[in-house]
Amino acid sequence: MPARRVVTGRSQEPRRRFAEELRLLRAGRGDSLRQLEEVLGWTASTFGKMEGGQSLGSPEVVEALDQHYGTAPMLLTLWELAVADPSQFKEQYRRYMALEAEAVSLWQYSVSRPPGLLQTPGYAREALAAGGLQGDELEQQVDARVGRRKLLDEAEAPPFRVILSEMVLRNALRNRREWRGQLEHLLEAAERPNVALHVLPFGAGLHGLDSTDSMFLRLLDGRTVAYTENDVRGELVEEAGKVERLHRTYDAVRDLALSPAESRMFILRVLEEVPCEPST
Structure with a gap:
C-alpha cells in the first residue's frame, strides 16, 4: 500500500x-x-x-x-x-446541486429534455455540446451531469417523481444508437421502486408549466424548494408561498399525465419507432 x-x-x-x-x-x-x-x-x-x-x-x-x-x-x-463536488457545476446550479444531494424526495417536470438525473452519458454529451461546450469543459460537465445519477442508485435512494412532456421523447439525438440507449434507460429507471415516471402526451391541454422545467426538493428540515428553468435563465425559489403555488401547478400537470404503467407503454411504442441500425 x-x-x-x-x-x-x-x-x-x-x-x-x-x-x-x-x-x-x-x-x-x-x-x-x-x-x-x-x-x-x-x-x-x-x-x-x-x-x-x-x-x-x-x-x-x-x-x-x-x-x-x-x-x-x-x-x-x-x-x-x-x-x-458542486463546484464543477456552473454557478447558477451550485446551490441547487448542494440541496439536491440532501433531498429526501424529488419531483420534476421536463419540457424538452430528460432530467439530468436520468440522462445517459451519450445524451448529456450531445446536449451540452449543442449548448456550445467543447473540449475539457465539455467532458467536465458531462462527468458532473452523469455523476448526479448516483443519487438514485444509492441503497436508500429518495423517491423521485418525474413528468416528461412528449416532446422529451420526440426530440431525438442525431446518433440513433445513443437515442435508443436513452429511451431504454428511461424504461429501466421507470422500473425502479423509488421512481414514478409519467408522460404528458401532446393534446393534453394547456397548463402552467408549458415552457418551464421545474424541480422540487423536499429537504430534511421539512422545507420544499423549487428550481425553475427556461431557455434564458434558471432560478432557485425558496420562499414558501411561491413554492406552494408552483407545486399546485405541478400537481395539476400530473393530473393531465398518463399513469406510470401507461407511460412505460408509451415509451416502448416510441422506442419501436427508432431504427435499430447504428448511426454512420
Whole structure:
C-alpha cells in the first residue's frame, strides 16, 4: 500500500485531488500510460485525461485502477467525492446541486429534455455540446451531469417523481444508437421502486408549466424548494408561498399525465419507432 498522503487544502478540490492521486500512484509504480492500457484494457488517452483532470472516467475504470494499485477503495472514494463536488457545476446550479444531494424526495417536470438525473452519458454529451461546450469543459460537465445519477442508485435512494412532456421523447439525438440507449434507460429507471415516471402526451391541454422545467426538493428540515428553468435563465425559489403555488401547478400537470404503467407503454411504442441500425 502506498504511503498515506498528507491532508492539505487540495482536499477542498476533489476533482484536482483525484487527478493528482492518479498521477502519484502511476509514478510510484513506474507505469506508463501505454502500460496501463495493455494491463487494464482502457485506452492510454482515457487514463491521460483522468490524470489531467479533463475527465473523471467511469466507476469501472476507477475500480480497475484501485485493484491494480492495491488501494481499494481509496480511488473509488475519491472519485465519488469528485463526482459529487458542486463546484464543477456552473454557478447558477451550485446551490441547487448542494440541496439536491440532501433531498429526501424529488419531483420534476421536463419540457424538452430528460432530467439530468436520468440522462445517459451519450445524451448529456450531445446536449451540452449543442449548448456550445467543447473540449475539457465539455467532458467536465458531462462527468458532473452523469455523476448526479448516483443519487438514485444509492441503497436508500429518495423517491423521485418525474413528468416528461412528449416532446422529451420526440426530440431525438442525431446518433440513433445513443437515442435508443436513452429511451431504454428511461424504461429501466421507470422500473425502479423509488421512481414514478409519467408522460404528458401532446393534446393534453394547456397548463402552467408549458415552457418551464421545474424541480422540487423536499429537504430534511421539512422545507420544499423549487428550481425553475427556461431557455434564458434558471432560478432557485425558496420562499414558501411561491413554492406552494408552483407545486399546485405541478400537481395539476400530473393530473393531465398518463399513469406510470401507461407511460412505460408509451415509451416502448416510441422506442419501436427508432431504427435499430447504428448511426454512420
